[in-house]
Amino acid sequence: MATGIAGKGQIEDAGPVHTSSHALARLLGDFSAGAGPAHRRLSDLIRLLILDGRLPLDTALPGERDLAAVLGISRTTVSTAYATLREQGYLSSRDRARGRTQVPTRAQPEPASPGPDLIDFSHAAPPAPGEALHRAYTRALDRLPRYLPRHGYHPAGLPELRAAVARRYTERGLATDPEQILVTNGAQHAFSLLVRTTLRPRDRVVTDHPSYPHALQVLRSAGCRITPVAVTEDGWDVDGLAAAARGAAMVFLIPDFHNPTGLLMSEVDRARLRFDGGLVVDETMTELALDTAPPVPVAAHRPGVVSIGSAAKTFWGGLRIGWLRADRGLVQRLAQARAGTDLGTPVVEQLACAELLGEIEQVLPGRLAELRERRAFLLELVGEHLPDWTVGRSDGGLSVWARLPEPVSSALAAVAPRFGVHLAAGPRFGVGGAFERYVRLPYSLDPAPMTDGIKGIAAALSAVRSGTRAPTTPATPLA
Numbered sequence: 408m409a410t411g412i413a414g415k416g417q418i419e420d421a422g423p424v425h426t427s428s429h430a431l432a433r434l435l436g437d438f439s440a441g442a443g444p445a446h447r448r449l450s451d452l453i454r455l456l457i458l459d460g461r462l463p464l465d466t467a468l469p470g471e472r473d474l475a476a477v478l479g480i481s482r483t484t485v486s487t488a489y490a491t492l493r494e495q496g497y498l499s500s501r502d503r504a505r506g507r508t509q510v511p512t513r514a515q516p517e518p519a520s521p522g523p524d525l526i527d528f529s530h531a532a533p534p535a536p537g538e539a540l541h542r543a544y545t546r547a548l549d550r551l552p553r554y555l556p557r558h559g560y561h562p563a564g565l566p567e568l569r570a571a572v573a574r575r576y577t578e579r580g581l582a583t584d585p586e587q588i589l590v591t592n593g594a595q596h597a598f599s600l601l602v603r604t605t606l607r608p609r610d611r612v613v614t615d616h617p618s619y620p621h622a623l624q625v626l627r628s629a630g631c632r633i634t635p636v637a638v639t640e641d642g643w644d645v646d647g648l649a650a651a652a653r654g655a656a657m658v659f660l661i662p663d664f665h666n667p668t669g670l671l672m673s674e675v676d677r678a679r680l681r682f683d684g685g686l687v688v689d690e691t692m693t694e695l696a697l698d699t700a701p702p703v704p705v706a707a708h709r710p711g712v713v714s715i716g717s718a719a720k721t722f723w724g725g726l727r728i729g730w731l732r733a734d735r736g737l738v739q740r741l742a743q744a745r746a747g748t749d750l751g752t753p754v755v756e757q758l759a760c761a762e763l764l765g766e767i768e769q770v771l772p773g774r775l776a777e778l779r780e781r782r783a784f785l786l787e788l789v790g791e792h793l794p795d796w797t798v799g800r801s802d803g804g805l806s807v808w809a810r811l812p813e814p815v816s817s818a819l820a821a822v823a824p825r826f827g828v829h830l831a832a833g834p835r836f837g838v839g840g841a842f843e844r845y846v847r848l849p850y851s852l853d854p855a856p857m858t859d860g861i862k863g864i865a866a867a868l869s870a871v872r873s874g875t876r877a878p879t880t881p882a883t884p885l886a
Contacts, residue, residue, distance in 0.1 A: 436843040443874030446487035531805040531849035535723035547758035564590025594717035594729040610656035617836035664692035667847035669801025814843035828863040
């Protein structure tokens, strides 16, 4: 059985990870864009890379002279940027040693005039369907007593929930047996378990590009080599995927209302997906079809596809229930492998999720109508306050992918908290510092905070263009 790379805490003698000047330059992108001193722009972007996780903690940064040569700037600029990071607590201070990335051990002071509570544009997740969720949990608690005499461990999931998930796949055009379903603690858990169990360090994985940041992080943590293939405004390059997939151990795609772009892979392209390696598809957005009929699962077009789903985007992020659909042998293997990290998913949440899936046809129409209204409202706001941004087509899901006229996404995300907004920089969704001209904008917020958030982003963009320096407070996680 293949296993992933152990965490740093388990490798006491391995020493820090080193990054080269060329690798860091790719992550930085065109850092020269924007006003203000070059050393400030450089330190701000390196700090954002650390907070975003694109520069892992305890990574040794390249030497000043080498980085200056690669970036085409003076060594003094790099030296000053590194000194700023040390002062802020983001770079270690060790004599005669390359500085290692870290986070401040003490809270940084709040910037002057912090404004209102930060509006979270870094998450694309809907609010809970209040009445339906309350009803589901009430019924789950009513059914709980029958499980109390048992031990409570169900590595593959409760039979009721496995049957409900299988039934939903069948309703969507893919005949599924409950034994083909593994219940997990969210979609991220499902993907992580699959990667740890089936891949080895240095295995090559093909992904669409951009892609979901946490999935990319799972692959990096497992020591996999990522080969990205671009998703354009016209969709997926199926021929390019096939060429890139030769010799790859896995292909990971998000064909259903792609996160972050919102695009939907056509039925023609789904039927053309043929790879030597295993195909894994993220279907967490599949129920959020806004402008089209719900898609037929990719696995209906070819055998052997592993499908990953979740209740988080359909119902509520706080309902930490995910699942994986695969052949029975792989499901059994994964259920056995998960014992190394956990012994199963909470019973009450599984019962509640089964209830919600049982009445999904009553819950969805209202949620989809609300999302359509919010998407239209967001597009109006962008047109009014960010008129030089280009917003791509979104067929469903929870976000749009906006193109900026200049490559300042990371700088914008670094400055935005000063103007009351948490924003996910475009490169978070890519490999090698790509997407500095893009930002994901979710339309899952209520109208009032959405309005204030877009106004804050517009103000932050003006500040970036005029050379305002970013504050040093940490960013929030991403969903």
